Amino acid sequence: MSRGRTLRFALILGGLSAFGPLSIDMYLPAFPSMAHEFQTGQSQVQLTLTAFMIGISTGQVIAGSLSDALGRRRPLLVGLVLYTVCSVACAFAPTIYALAGLRLLQGFGAAAGVVIARAAVRDLYSGIELARFFSLLMLVNGLGPVLAPLIGGQLMRFTTWVGVFVVLTGCGLVLLLASAFGLPETLPDRLRGPVRLGYTVRVFGRLLVDKSFVGYALSAGLLFGAMFGYIAGSSFVLQGLFGLSPQAYSLVFGVNSVGIVAMGQANRLLLRRFDPRAILGATLVVAAVGGLGVFVAVVAHLGLFGLLVPLFVTVASIGLVFPNSTALALAEHPDTAGSASALLGLLQFLIGGLVAPLVGIGGSALPMGLAIGALPLAAVLVFRFLTRPVETAPQTSEDSSAPVN
Template identity: 50%
Template sequence: MEITQGGGRSPGTSALSRPHYRRLVLVLGSLSAFGALTIDLYLPALPGMAAHLGASTASVQATLTVFVVGLAAGQLLIGPLSDAWGRRRLLLAGLAVYAVASLGCALAPDVGWLLAARALQSLGAAAGTVLARAVARDLFSGVAMTRFLSVLMLVNGLAPVLAPVVGGQLLAVTTWRALFVLLTGTGVVLLAAVALTLPETLPVGNRRPAHPRALARTFARLAADRRFVRLVLAAALVFAAVFTYISGSSFVLQDGYGLSAQRFSLVFAVNGLGIVALGQLNGWAVGRVGTEAGLLTVALATVVLGSAGVLVSAVAGAPLGLLLVFLFLAVSMLGPVLTNATSLALAEHGATAGAASSLQGTTQFLLAGLAAAAMSALGDDAVTMGAVMCCCAVPALILGARRRSDR
């Protein structure tokens, strides 16, 4: 079962019926949200998990780091393999692994078991994360791809909006184990959705060999493309800045500022709504207000402003409300940054979309893991969070600012 592409070109939105387009948005949006969903749902439970498992705060936070590192490594393997074997079979296998590993997390008797299950869970989630972008590149190109990715943010952005809210509310009536049961069910539902509604999007004639030498040449070509590299790094650094907030905010806002799990989840939801809203605004603005490159520069500058505001507010001991305003500015720009940077980075790499997407995703999550580790090592306070965010945001702007030529 394949979606054929005449002459190997990626069709525009007109090539798909409206019902098919909507199903594609729902399925791919859900798949691309896997990473955020699997992280954000249990964030409100982190402080309680440490006490319940008799583990240190650092070891419980390590479940985030293990997941992020596994997500990065999994994408680096799955993306290139999908260029050779197609997208569908790897998606189905990844979702099955994810569901089994999520159940393993729910049954974990100690933090060691939980870390192992999270590592396996991350490999399954990697398939959804990397292949959602690869499928999008199979089907769309140019402005059509940017607008499609912006629409994906509507679904993708619901993960940080709903996950911590659902997690926080469930914790009021049950334990953290129920959160992983919910993730197990999500994996099963998406496995069925892909099996029933998503055909193969990479025709056999467009596939590339998976030999180690061929893969090495593909990655070498990508690494030699300066435009691709700077866009990938800019997006990854912004992702790392936002992940710094994700990994540390439960301790900063709950322990440092005294927010309850429920109020923390609402703050998290507001920032998630910002990602959704700005992602949709970006889809409308591209081609009307500005180009992808111009809109990317504006978004990166806003991330720098927001991150600097978080640091200054924390150092000055400003009211929580002001800190939250600057956090919103920085976090909400993730939608426009990822959408524009992904579209621009993959534009000239349609033939190796899986490898290019995997390199982008791997870089994002590796830098995010380093940022989270730095946050954990330096201290779970607002000053540290703001400082790490600034260290990510400033070089992102330098790398991603619009340039006339990269060659």
Template identity: 45%
Template structure:
């Protein structure tokens, strides 16, 4: 079941990373600007954010299985529409649908884990989910870099449609219903808004959710700017860029794996604070060097790797602590986490393109701002929280 959930959870990094190396080519073929192409990433992230809010509500009302199957089925169609899009504007619309439908895999995977585990046990399960799902961002840029020369960016989206079909089969055959009927609630969006209001008024939950969202905000700031920073600023080839992107994704995956092994020894909160501190320090160094013109390629590459890798200590632990505050509304809690994560990504993706294609400064500033907000939120809102420490 966890393997199938990880496959569904992988839709976001797959659909995000696989076509990034084609950004410059897409800019030429669709006769648009860098910002115009980055809007396809923005639309995808916005769809993921909104889709999680809707799907999270439906999963608390109807159970986990039905929304998961529906969302992954629509993802197949959305991938085909992306491949066939004749203009940047229609591609933006198709990407929104792809994100909205793909949200089901992310929000329900987290909700299913929340149905089955608590505390350190949940942290381990979330870390394993991210490790297995982390194979996607390692393979996606390598696969995309290889495919873009052979089948073009349209072929990449057809491959994504095929992977979505595989996700549907995995969900159909391997994921059972984990939310009993007696724990489901009705009320639709009205109940969702009430649950969301209660969760957002809970200071520790809000602190962990902000840390989760803005931690990933740093990641997506880097992802949105990376095709131009690596290829235009530092002169990487398409293949070299794909390898570098894969190495950074591997760093996040490896740190998540280490987190799973040591969380029982060091504690969820200590590892969360360690990850947030490391991200902020590395992003600050990146920002200072970029602003002073000293961010040469040999320094930029390891600093970005270190920042992204440190997120592995933040993501699973912030998730486990947040959902521990909402045991009766796991779907809604998961939806809020996802909405923050990808809503911020939707905002940051076009912003990092406003500074042009030939500088790393906007990316570095966005990464530092995100990590600073994430760390400050935990300090200000969740310092006194002790809930969620139970071992399983």
């Protein structure tokens, strides 16, 4: 593709991949005020986060398998419409449980963008170039975790949590229009599978018995679980226990997100000398060291600085883990990229959804420290015992599929 077309694809696909951080991080600064307004506890507020992550994880299974059969565009546009409508409805939720239900549906809509963005990249690239393009996407979707909490923190100066969902409605509408008019179909008719439940079940069955695919997906999912523990618990820990204002908390969150973007771009340079598997294995070890540092900082009461340094190490490692684990997991499944992408997302967000409410138990920093300390270590063990090297040769003309209108 031309440079201009590549940039356009990166902007649109990166924006679609950013649905998670946009929909999660932007309203994190509002958690304490939401608990006060709805007259409920932090675990109930975190339930709205869990509901969204369950929706975005299970929705990827549906959207991913449909995209393998119907093409990428139709499921994507339907999902974007659902996301935009549910974002409007969230702004008018009368209770915390109504908001949680709407967030579940909003997650279903967001799932189409996240899973189909990954599948579309696999339609276009393979080998080292696949990992490099995923790293390029980190430059775009990495802006989500940088800007979302900053925007959320500033919105809290002038409005309530309702304003956050108004802004999310606008984001959904912009991405809907951009996808409708700027994103062509990337999966040709000849590569599509049948729309049959039995076929879909067999595809998922083959993926689940592929030990290496599960290893790459699960190791990334466990590290994402640690990040979601940070996402769900950091608002209460840093604001409630360390006394940071919503704006200061947003700044800290933004700095950590800049680390993700920076590591994603460093990965493009590292791929010139090292293969994706080597980078992934080394990064998981670094993330585990950072996670143990977070746990020690919490248990030993090392203060704000002692907590933030290892936290930055763990969070920033996502920028290296995401592109390489995704490329390695999808490398051997070009014909079922949508379904493979769906299982990747399912593991990531499902683990995150299970972790999120647990970090609010007890009203202390210890649950968050336990999650961030244990999950990266588990990811290292999974990578060590389940994964195997995969072919990362450059893409050839025989295995490329140019976008078709």
